[in-house]
Amino acid sequence: MTSSTNGSTINGSTWRRDALIAAVALAVLVSLPFVANKGIVFVAGTLALHVVFGLSWNLMFGQTGLVSFGHASFFAIGGYAFAWTAKMFPQLHPLLLFAGAGVLGALVALVVGMIALRRSVGVYFAILSLALSQIVYLLLSYTPSLGQEDGLTGIRRPLLSLGLTTIDLARGDNYYYFMIAMCTLLAIGLWWVVHGSMGRVFKSIQQDPERAAFLGINVQGYRLRSFAIASGTTAIAGALYGPWLQLLTPEIAHWTFSARPILYTLLGGVQSFWGPVVGALCFAVLEYGTRTLHGLSEIVVGCILLLIVLAFPGGLLGGLSRLGKRMAGKPAVAAKPELAR
Amino acid sequence: MLAEFLSPLFNGLFSAMVVFLFATGLTLIFGILRILNFAHGGFFMLGAYLAFTLVRLIGGDMSIASYLLVSIAAGIAVGFCGLVVERLIFRRLQHVDEAYSLIATYALLLISEGAVKAIWGVSFHSATTPSALGSAVVVGDLVMPVFAIFIIALGVLCYAVLEWILQHTAVGKLMKSLASDPWMAGMLGINVPRFYAWIVVIGFFLAGLAGGLLLPNQTLSPNLASVFVVQAFGVLIVGGMGNIRGAFLASILLCVIDSYGSIVFSQVPGIFFYVAMAVMLLARPQGLIAGARL
């Protein structure tokens, strides 16, 4: 039953399972500062951002079959937009700035998408997005007011006034909790899009765009929507990243960072909503586990990635569910997403 | 006067041939196996480091002959890596969706980066240009380093050789038919897997060779792996989905545009390459040389 995992099932039941998984994950994240050291809390907070990064990329690939090689540029656009405006206009409410970063990311995606999606899908769109992300990377690297290659430093964790009370996000683990809350909201939003009627339209486009068009679906329009939603969401994640690290460098716009959500998704499994989450978690564990091995870290991560791909060429979740089915004696059905159509 | 116009052209051609030399192996593998090899940069870097070590071992001043021999040696070593990679990884990925081969090549990129860090460390190295190539030719007020002229000549030579092989030899015809229809080639009794293995080895050999040849031009650091890959991807696609002639023309077009663009807009050097690439992809999505594989 690939369908029950791909999320667009209309027969209920997935949301209960997904809510349960999310609750467990949240409980772990929330209790982490009490039981783990600062290093692990930092990894967990960063992981939450990467999860949103991966989930939003899969909203394009897993849902409408759009491959972007430049997703990191939207992460960077959000990050720099927030950090710069927070520095220039400290009187503005941080939530407004986070939202603004998201809107900016979505708007840039709309403009780019309106031009790009008209002419190209598949590998062309992928390479085009790569070119555009290099442009963003170069602009960030050479713009004096954005710190050029040194980036923006000393990004402050803001005061969050919520009407009745004001929370100082710079104190203790406040910013960590704030980030977890924001990422949860973003993930819920993405879940809702994927599982709702728009998700069903997306899914139909991913499966057969031409057929979808003959149902009166404006394929290009919906691809544009998925591109804009994914980019806006990622821009908010990027905005959250600046104060977390208190530093932003152009490296977050580099193509090697754009490769991350792709790896998370493919590693975890395209078909499942949770695929990118599993992939990001694997990566975080691998990197944390090998952080002290100079040079060997890359070798170990690389080898494990290779082993996973060779053992489960359909993502971990797909592989595991197939394994489970084989144990239960049912025929396995391979899921085949395509990169270049 | 003349130099103002010609010097960007010369610089553009130089960087075009650098990108083209880098992209040849990538184009070959993509054209035939349809694998977008992220690791290409990693193995290019490996070739450069190997050549660097060999140069040090030899010591003293390098002649052009030893420079070429060292590059070929680096190419052969990297080509051998290609053989291992093909046996252990690419072969197993043939029946898997191409998206997943992306993870595999990215993993290989990480491994090659890690290997370079573990063996040579993270500090920067730079090699000297062979003294025979160290001077410059001056025409009027146009200054042309001999090394750059040499690289341009090598790029053109490399293109001419590949083009000749593809168009006029039996092997080339075989490659072209395999690129457009592997199934049919299999039907005709061609040992397709062995042929694929050779393509990968040659592709990796070209990566290592390029690493050695371009060594005098590079600062060696583990970042080298990801420097040219994006430009090479651009050349590959703008050229037309992995054909050598397209890649050659696209690298010249994009690099020369970038070279002139950088004069007009010097604040952000290198940006015009990607602007031109985006425009080309939108204006001519089928590529410069459409339809032809290789």
Place this chain on the structure above:
Amino acid sequence: MTAARQGGTPLLVATKIVKDYPSVKVLKDVDVSVAEGDTFAVIGPNGAGKTTLFKVLSGEVFADRGTVTFKDLDVTRMPEWKRVRLGFGRSFQVARVFPDLTTDENVVIAIEAYHRNAGQPVTRGLACKPSRETRDIVEDTLLEVGLIDKRHEIARLLSHGDKKRLELAMSLALRPRVLMLDEPTAGMSPSDRRAATELIAAIKERHGMTIVLTEHDMEVVFGLASRVAVLHQGAMVVTGTPAQVRDDPMVREIYLGSEPVHA
């Protein structure tokens, strides 16, 4: 000769359609006029241009010259998804369904597309599940095409005939004014073919929409069609009632004579 019509008002009209592909001229000045309520069959030997004409009418490709009008509206250059919103529905020669989704999910997508196209709300509030109304229509439609027992099956695993039924269900969900069926019985066994013919006739009976179809099987054509057009080497040879076409000597020579009836 197609311009002179008896009966209903013209609904879908194509005039002087020319379509070239790089080396061949596929359609040469083809005229088609489908009246409201017709079941209009386009027949002709392989390579006559049936599929291309079908693509031009449905909007999958555009004609090089000539015009297509629908309800007196020029749709020659209108993309397929906009035509669908005007009231086109179509099936494909090799049934195309969304392979990894279940039967009912396929139909839900079609119904929701219809509601969205008509500017109606699709789901209530923030709900993810399809509305009660949508689910009722799914049930009706699946009952009608005989797939209700297979509603939870993955579309990819359905038999060829069932995929065709599912495709029909998806087209029906759009409540089209003109339903275009590209070889609705291609690749079916004789018994499946008979069942499919009956199903199409029943659908026509119940909904009364206009149907345009291409078909190889003469039994199906003459069982369903109220008008038949014969295409030969990219040109329209004859258009008329099934009886007129059957008795036309030229048709006998180029089509019925040259090919066995159950091709």
